[in-house]
């Protein structure tokens with residue numbers, strides 16, 4: 001199994017890049033795991049308490065479960081991925097069965113911060129977009145898709161997202177084998193990653 005890790009700050013375009021890669025490949029031999037599904041279970045907290053969690057700190061992620069799942073897949077065992085709700089800020093209690101595939105892409109803001117997880121990636125990619133671009137994209141997306149308002153997104157950006165990005169996410173660029181500039185859509189970089197995957201699939 002070829003495992004590709006794709007990191008980068010919120011709004012840099014990780015999900016978009018992953019979708020561009022897999023849409024054009026049109027094969028069931030490539031699957032995706034998003035770090036977003038591995039936020040820790042916080043059912044013991046109220047919704048109000050959960051809205052105050054720092055979701056941009058490595059401690060918010062259940063890395064042992066994510067690492068175990070990737071190891072299971074490498075050992076040809078299917079996994080039950082938790083399903084996460086950004087509206088409830090919690091796991092829904094449902095799971096999605098994910099089967100081993102020839103190529104597995106793992107994407108998320110914090111995936112390169114954890115040494116055990118990092119070691120499982122054959123290729124490490126960091127998607128870069130400038131912080132003003134990322135903020136604009138995040139604002140639009142969170143209001144349209146994640147039930148947030150302007151005040152909440154801006155407040156969270158200033159108090160949490162920006163400092164956490166500088167402390168934990170941006171420094172992981174040094175672990176990347178490849179950096180994809182994504183202020184604009186980068187079809188050349190997507191083509192390169194697709195070529196690497198195609199080689200593995202043949």
Ligand SMILES: Nc1ncnc2c1ncn2[C@@H]1O[C@H](COP(=O)(O)OP(=O)(O)O)[C@@H](O)[C@H]1O
Nearest residue numbers: 010011012013014015016137141182183184185
């Ligand atoms: N290169 C780009 N140019 C303009 N908008 C983009 C680009 N890449 C992504 N977007 C948009 O920005 C938003 C955030 O992108 P997304 O892929 O969800 O980022 P991430 O997964 O890194 O948080 C989405 O609405 C997406 O359509």
Ligand SMILES: O=c1ccn([C@@H]2O[C@H](COP(=O)(O)O)[C@@H](O)[C@H]2O)c(=O)[nH]1
Nearest residue numbers: 009010011036055056085086089090109
């Ligand atoms: O309950 C939650 C959990 C996470 N977030 C935010 O999501 C982003 C990471 O997702 P991207 O798709 O990479 O943007 C992270 O910055 C968290 O702040 C959330 O809002 N609510």
